[in-house]
Amino acid sequence: MTARVHSASYIARCSYCVRRTSVACDVFRPPGLVIYRPDHLFHRAELNHWRRGASHKAPNKHRSYSLVTMASSDDKSIYRHQLDCAIRAVRLASRLCKRIQLQLKASEKADKSDASPVTIADYGAQAIVAWSLQKDTPNAPFSMVAEEDSDDLRGSEKGQGLAKKITAVVNEVLSEEACAGPKSLSQDDVLALIDSGGSQGGSEGFHWVLDPIDGTRGFVGMRQYAVCLGLLHKGKVVVGVLGCPNLPQKRIEDEDGVGESASKAGTDGVGVIFAAEKGQGAFAGPLSDDGRPGERLQLEDPQDFTELRFMESFESKHSDHSFTAKLAAKLGVTQAPLRLDSQAKYGALARGDAAINLRFPHQDYREKIWDHVAGALIVEEAGGKISDASGAPLDFGKGRWLDLNRGIVSATPAVHNALLKAIQEVDSQPQ
Numbered sequence: 290m291t292a293r294v295h296s297a298s299y300i301a302r303c304s305y306c307v308r309r310t311s312v313a314c315d316v317f318r319p320p321g322l323v324i325y326r327p328d329h330l331f332h333r334a335e336l337n338h339w340r341r342g343a344s345h346k347a348p349n350k351h352r353s354y355s356l357v358t359m360a361s362s363d364d365k366s367i368y369r370h371q372l373d374c375a376i377r378a379v380r381l382a383s384r385l386c387k388r389i390q391l392q393l394k395a396s397e398k399a400d401k402s403d404a405s406p407v408t409i410a411d412y413g414a415q416a417i418v419a420w421s422l423q424k425d426t427p428n429a430p431f432s433m434v435a436e437e438d439s440d441d442l443r444g445s446e447k448g449q450g451l452a453k454k455i456t457a458v459v460n461e462v463l464s465e466e467a468c469a470g471p472k473s474l475s476q477d478d479v480l481a482l483i484d485s486g487g488s489q490g491g492s493e494g495f496h497w498v499l500d501p502i503d504g505t506r507g508f509v510g511m512r513q514y515a516v517c518l519g520l521l522h523k524g525k526v527v528v529g530v531l532g533c534p535n536l537p538q539k540r541i542e543d544e545d546g547v548g549e550s551a552s553k554a555g556t557d558g559v560g561v562i563f564a565a566e567k568g569q570g571a572f573a574g575p576l577s578d579d580g581r582p583g584e585r586l587q588l589e590d591p592q593d594f595t596e597l598r599f600m601e602s603f604e605s606k607h608s609d610h611s612f613t614a615k616l617a618a619k620l621g622v623t624q625a626p627l628r629l630d631s632q633a634k635y636g637a638l639a640r641g642d643a644a645i646n647l648r649f650p651h652q653d654y655r656e657k658i659w660d661h662v663a664g665a666l667i668v669e670e671a672g673g674k675i676s677d678a679s680g681a682p683l684d685f686g687k688g689r690w691l692d693l694n695r696g697i698v699s700a701t702p703a704v705h706n707a708l709l710k711a712i713q714e715v716d717s718q719p720q
């Protein structure tokens with residue numbers, strides 16, 4: 290279909306390698322569809338600049354071309370680059386979390402009711418993700434909707450003491466990173482990085498969405514937790530990454546596979562990263578490897594609903610276990626539920642450890658977008674479905690909150706349909 294194919298090169302800043310570089314414009318198809326080499330993606334601001342007018346010149350003297358519009362294939366190239374940035378950020382933050390959890394585990398005298406280790410890990414992971422994303426996209430406008438802010442770290446003596454410890458551990462982790470350079474971050478740098486997560490999000494533009502440690506109770510309890518990072522574009526999730534340092538790399542057969550798993554973190558077979566890009570599938574792989582995870586995930590509906598298993602929160606305070614038991618009975622499910630903390634459940638669903646993930650918080654709990662953005666895309670890209678309890682899609686473009694009917698259900702497609710029906714039936718039963 291291509292009328293004529295030109296090839297050209299010009300100088301631009303490549304946001305992949307961050308250097309000024311001569312880049313081939315491999316294919317140019319009138320009336321203006323431009324496809325860039327996938328390994329050299331341009332900074333968004335430059336793309337926008339080119340986008341604005343109907344007839345911009347390529348940014349050097351070599352040749353001029355009419356870059357009329359960037360087709361959606363270019364958005365996809367941006368997503369691919371952002372996915373790589375997100376994977377790097379999540380791996381780095383997971384390393385920080387793992388380090389703190391193992392210290393907590395090793396300390397005989399650790400006071401498990403002391404909230405400071407998880408606090409340090411939470412803030413530290415947020416700072417590291419912000420640092421890594423900003424480093425990888427140096428000229429892009431940066432917007433991040435994240436759970437933490439530094440208010441509690443600035444005023445009191447205790448807060449300042451925590452800020453000092455957070456800064457130390459962030460620098461410790463960065464000092465092992467070749468790309469971090471020799472300069473360490475000051476306490477003010479770290480607090481500013483934490484506060485860069487204060488965006489309100491919305492349905493326009495790009496927004497990173499971060500839960501630095503999802504499942505804080507799982508983290509303290511040495512069970513499951515996840516570093517969860519997603520990217521919204523025009524209110525839709527286009528990139529999702531979950532770092533699950535304590536999740537077995539093999540499918541979980543029963544709860545014994547995930548009990549107190551912190552001691553196994555970092556050992557062979559433990560620690561998984563899930564990654565998905567809109568329209569390009571979901572993948573899983575070892576958290577300790579480099580690069581994109583390689584195992585493609587593809588969900589299939591089970592033949593026999595009685596054989597399937599559902600997942601729910603480990604904490605009964607977070608999801609109504611008695612309601613989910615009624616739903617399971619309605620579907621004819623006989624297996625005991627798999628109870629896991631955090632969005633690790635979405636990853637486990639996407640790779641087929643269980644066919645359903647149910648979340649029915651108690652009344653008055655208001656969901657936040659960072660608790661579902663990354664996991665939702667991973668489930669959908671693996672071929673699953675996610676919605677609220679009425680079947681409505683989740684709208685992540687309304688700000689920091691996720692307002693919905695009640696509950697969030699995700700499952701393989703046919704099971705999801707059956708679930709929505711079962712919810713209606715259980716709801717209409719006399720109490």
Ligand SMILES: Nc1ncnc2c1ncn2[C@@H]1O[C@H](COP(=O)(O)O)[C@@H](O)[C@H]1OP(=O)(O)O
Binds near residue numbers: 502503601
């Ligand atoms: N009362 C609550 N009801 C429902 N979810 C809650 C409640 N309190 C905290 N959460 C959130 O539930 C998520 C964990 O769910 P699960 O138990 O399924 O792993 C976490 O994001 C946690 O928030 P936070 O991240 O602030 O700890």
Ligand SMILES: [Mg+2]
Binds near residue numbers: 660
């Ligand atoms: Mg959370």
